[in-house]
Amino acid sequence: MNNRYSILIVEDEKSIVSFMKTILTANDYDVLVARDGEQALMMVNSHCPDMIILDLGLPDMDGLKIIKAVREWSQVPIIVVSARSREQDKVMALDLGADDYVTKPFGTSELLARVRTGIRHIIGRSANAEAMPDGVFRAGDLSVDYKKRHVYVDGEDAHLTKVEYKIVSLLSEYAGRVLTYDFLIKNIWGQNANYNNQILRVNMANIRRKIEKDPADPKYIFTEMGVGYRMVDAD
Amino acid sequence: MKRSLLRQQASRPIVSNVLRTLFFLTVATGICILLRMIDNRDTYVPMLFILFVFLVARYTDGFWYGVGASLAGVLLVNYLFTYPYFNFNFTLAGYPITILCMLVVSTATSMLTTQNKRQEQIRIEAEKEKTRSNLLRAVSHDLRTPLTSILGAISAVIENDRILGSEERLSLLHDAQDDARWLIKMVENLLTITRIDADENTRLYKEPEAVEELIASAAAKHRKRFGEPPLSVSIPSELLMVPMDAVLIEQVITNLLENAVLHAKGADRITLSVRREDSNAVFEVSDNGAGIPEKLLPHIFDGYFRQNYEEEGDSKRNMGIGLSVCETIVRAHNGTMSAFNKEGGGAVFRFILPLGEEY
Numbered sequence: 001m002n003n004r005y006s007i008l009i010v011e012d013e014k015s016i017v018s019f020m021k022t023i024l025t026a027n028d029y030d031v032l033v034a035r036d037g038e039q040a041l042m043m044v045n046s047h048c049p050d051m052i053i054l055d056l057g058l059p060d061m062d063g064l065k066i067i068k069a070v071r072e073w074s075q076v077p078i079i080v081v082s083a084r085s086r087e088q089d090k091v092m093a094l095d096l097g098a099d100d101y102v103t104k105p106f107g108t109s110e111l112l113a114r115v116r117t118g119i120r121h122i123i124g125r126s127a128n129a130e131a132m133p134d135g136v137f138r139a140g141d142l143s144v145d146y147k148k149r150h151v152y153v154d155g156e157d158a159h160l161t162k163v164e165y166k167i168v169s170l171l172s173e174y175a176g177r178v179l180t181y182d183f184l185i186k187n188i189w190g191q192n193a194n195y196n197n198q199i200l201r202v203n204m205a206n207i208r209r210k211i212e213k214d215p216a217d218p219k220y221i222f223t224e225m226g227v228g229y230r231m232v233d234a235d
Numbered sequence: 236m237k238r239s240l241l242r243q244q245a246s247r248p249i250v251s252n253v254l255r256t257l258f259f260l261t262v263a264t265g266i267c268i269l270l271r272m273i274d275n276r277d278t279y280v281p282m283l284f285i286l287f288v289f290l291v292a293r294y295t296d297g298f299w300y301g302v303g304a305s306l307a308g309v310l311l312v313n314y315l316f317t318y319p320y321f322n323f324n325f326t327l328a329g330y331p332i333t334i335l336c337m338l339v340v341s342t343a344t345s346m347l348t349t350q351n352k353r354q355e356q357i358r359i360e361a362e363k364e365k366t367r368s369n370l371l372r373a374v375s376h377d378l379r380t381p382l383t384s385i386l387g388a389i390s391a392v393i394e395n396d397r398i399l400g401s402e403e404r405l406s407l408l409h410d411a412q413d414d415a416r417w418l419i420k421m422v423e424n425l426l427t428i429t430r431i432d433a434d435e436n437t438r439l440y441k442e443p444e445a446v447e448e449l450i451a452s453a454a455a456k457h458r459k460r461f462g463e464p465p466l467s468v469s470i471p472s473e474l475l476m477v478p479m480d481a482v483l484i485e486q487v488i489t490n491l492l493e494n495a496v497l498h499a500k501g502a503d504r505i506t507l508s509v510r511r512e513d514s515n516a517v518f519e520v521s522d523n524g525a526g527i528p529e530k531l532l533p534h535i536f537d538g539y540f541r542q543n544y545e546e547e548g549d550s551k552r553n554m555g556i557g558l559s560v561c562e563t564i565v566r567a568h569n570g571t572m573s574a575f576n577k578e579g580g581g582a583v584f585r586f587i588l589p590l591g592e593e594y
Binding site for chain 1: 419440442443444445447448449450451452454455468469470474476481482485
């Protein structure tokens with residue numbers, strides 16, 4: 001019996017499975033492989049992996065279906081693998097409950113970084129309070145004080161507006177993960193808000209000018225073009 | 236080929252075809268009725284109908300509408316314009332033959348026009364095919380070099396497992412990695428071209444995007460791949476929103492930056508800048524290298540300049556296709572692209588995108 005994290009790879013392309021399996025095993029993860037959607041669902045049920053890496057283009061079913069089916073009963077982190085040209089797929093996958101994505105073709109370091117973030121979130125979920133004992137999120141010179149509802153850069157108040165604070169604190173709660181435009185808008189302006197990217201963009205532009213030293217080279221909040229925003233991991 | 240043409244012809248909605256047919260028939264009938272008020276002879280009636288059946292065949296898809304129109308025309312003529320009026324009568328001497336002639340003539344016309352249309356389609360199709368195969372030839376040539384080097388490097392590692400030191404092995408694998416990356420880039424560019432060239436009225440997925448986000452994202456990716464020469468970035472202090480397909484424009488910037496790294500000889504600095512000029516956003520990638528050779532400038536976005544310009548010998552990194560992709564993308568955004576040399580030395584690639592209505 002070991003206590004390594006188990007990862008289920010759902011992918012039909014043999015050579016891709018082989019390279020992912022090699023690097024994940026080499027980095028001390030247990031690897032399970034499913035070649036199609038049906039097998040994947042079966043294995044999620046029987047093995048309860050700690051994480052799923054899911055290719056959206058499967059031979060027998062749409063990968064989005066698998067996300068839906070799994071999310072009905074499990075919060076296991078799902079990392080989606082998709083081709084570059086299908087931006088919409090990524091957004092849909094994230095909105096359906098996937099945790100993160102990598103774009104084909106991806107390098108090993110990128111995949112491993114995503115996996116580590118995902119694993120950290122399993123730990124984080126059960127022990128969120130312990131991870132931030134004083135109710136403060138810290139990343140570099142940036143800190144988000146959830147009690148005082150203030151954001152500090154270099155110890156100085158960044159003077160965010162209410163909405164700006166909401167955006168930053170939401171991103172920091174999910175630090176390391178991509179939040180889609182839609183998710184952010186719904187959580188900040190409400191479920192019935194009109195889908196309007198513009199307001200979000202304008203607010204982000206203001207936030208960037210308040211917390212980033214160089215808005216063209218951000219250190220804390222990154223843009224995932226066409227998908228959403230990602231906050232840098234906490235220290 | 237034939238099947239796809241037929242499918243294309245059927246693409247115009249049936250409703251529009253039917254409406255056209257009805258319109259021409261009504262006009263023909265109307266003119267005949269008007270003419271009969273002036274002149275009671277009806278010799279012109281079949282002629283007029285043949286003319287309008289011809290028009291139907293010309294302005295509808297496929298020949299069934301033409302055939303239908305000629306049949307309807309025959310019945311209309313018989314019903315409305317031959318004695319006894321408002322009755323069908325196929326027994327009158329001579330009339331069956333007139334009617335038969337009209338049917339044959341109009342059907343033949345319809346079929347001829349349809350055939351003409353098909354030939355036109357085939358001609359356009361053939362022209363597209365020619366451009367495509369030209370591109371394909373240029374690309375295949377470009378793909379062979381990196382593929383050979385990848386295959387060579389990997390074979391060397393596999394077949395000389397015992398002999399190679401870890402340093403040599405790593406260096407071979409690094410080369411293979413570089414070439415594989417370059418291939419990916421090339422394939423992405425090709426996908427983009429097919430996406431845009433597929434039909435003329437390409438619908439880009441355009442949304443207003445914040446320029447600073449685009450620039451930051453492209454610059455970050457670039458810095459991750461190339462450490463040298465350093466990239467400096469300048470953006471306007473105001474928020475600039477430009478309607479665009481962000482993935483494609485990011486690709487343009489990435490291509491231009493990479494072009495500067497690989498081709499600007501002697502450059503120790505690359506600059507990426509955006510500024511607003513009236514109702515346009517002006518993007519510039521510039522370097523302080525040797526600049527673009529004068530004789531290359533007029534053809535720099537053609538994509539095929541490599542064939543005529545071989546000074547560097549067998550340089551494998553041909554950006555010709557990359558640059559022509561950039562230009563295609565920018566043009567699809569109703570923008571313009573240009574390349575020139577700076578006075579103090581170095582090349583500038585500039586593209587301009589319109590800001591849209593709000594400004």
